[in-house]
Amino acid sequence: MEVILLERISKLGQMGETVKVRDGFARNYLLPLGKALRANAANKARFESERATLEARNLERKSEAQKVADVLDGKSFIVVRSAGETGQLYGSVAARDVVEVLAAEGFNIGRNQVHLNTPIKAIGLHKVELQLHAEVEIHVELNVARSAEEAERQAKGEELTSVDAIYGVDEDALRPEDFFDPEADGLDEDEA
Numbered sequence: 001m002e003v004i005l006l007e008r009i010s011k012l013g014q015m016g017e018t019v020k021v022r023d024g025f026a027r028n029y030l031l032p033l034g035k036a037l038r039a040n041a042a043n044k045a046r047f048e049s050e051r052a053t054l055e056a057r058n059l060e061r062k063s064e065a066q067k068v069a070d071v072l073d074g075k076s077f078i079v080v081r082s083a084g085e086t087g088q089l090y091g092s093v094a095a096r097d098v099v100e101v102l103a104a105e106g107f108n109i110g111r112n113q114v115h116l117n118t119p120i121k122a123i124g125l126h127k128v129e130l131q132l133h134a135e136v137e138i139h140v141e142l143n144v145a146r147s148a149e150e151a152e153r154q155a156k157g158e159e160l161t162s163v164d165a166i167y168g169v170d171e172d173a174l175r176p177e178d179f180f181d182p183e184a185d186g187l188d189e190d191e192a
Contacts, residue, residue: 001026002039004047007058008134009035015058016051018044065133068107072130076141077101078151083123092119093144098128101142120144125154 001023005013009030013019018039021030030036037043047054079101082090095114102109115129126142145151 003030003036004039004043005036006047006054007035010131010134015054016047062133062135065136069132069136069138072107072140073138074140076143076155077105078148079142079144080147080151081123081144083146087123089121089123089144092121093126093142094119098142102140123150123154
């Protein structure tokens with residue numbers, strides 16, 4: 001199906017271009033959301049008459065997105081989650097969690113604007129791409145940790161997936177004698 005794009009769509013085309021897309025993509029996404037019109041003579045004439053209005057609206061949206069991007073770009077946010085000793089999260093951090101963290105800081109970002117290829121499943125520092133507008137793309141950093149204290153340590157560059165980092169115990173210095181009494185015969189006095 002051929003459609004006329006009413007706004008820039010990444011990997012597809014610029015506003016005003018006539019592009020050929022799959023029928024389902026046009027029917028289920030582009031047409032219902034008002035991002036495109038079917039390519040026919042009447043719609044081409046309609047687009048040309050509304051072109052100035054559409055370009056002005058697009059420029060306004062872009063400037064609003066750019067204002068938010070200037071504030072957000074490069075910022076770091078702390079996400080506290082439960083995790084095992086190896087740093088593996090018991091759950092995961094998905095796009096909706098990123099939206100909630102940003103909303104708590106006062107930023108209104110939609111879930112479809114968060115581009116996370118796979119959910120975050122381990123503690124650490126993770127870069128997340130936010131596409132605020134078709135032409136405005138930024139990255140924020142998520143500091144996923146077990147606690148706010150660990151997040152601070154992690155932000156300084158410390159690795160928190162070892163027992164030493166978590167509990168303050170040096171794994172290499174541990175000896176069996178620390179846990180077992182070599183003189184014990186295995187029986188308690190009550191059992192003897």
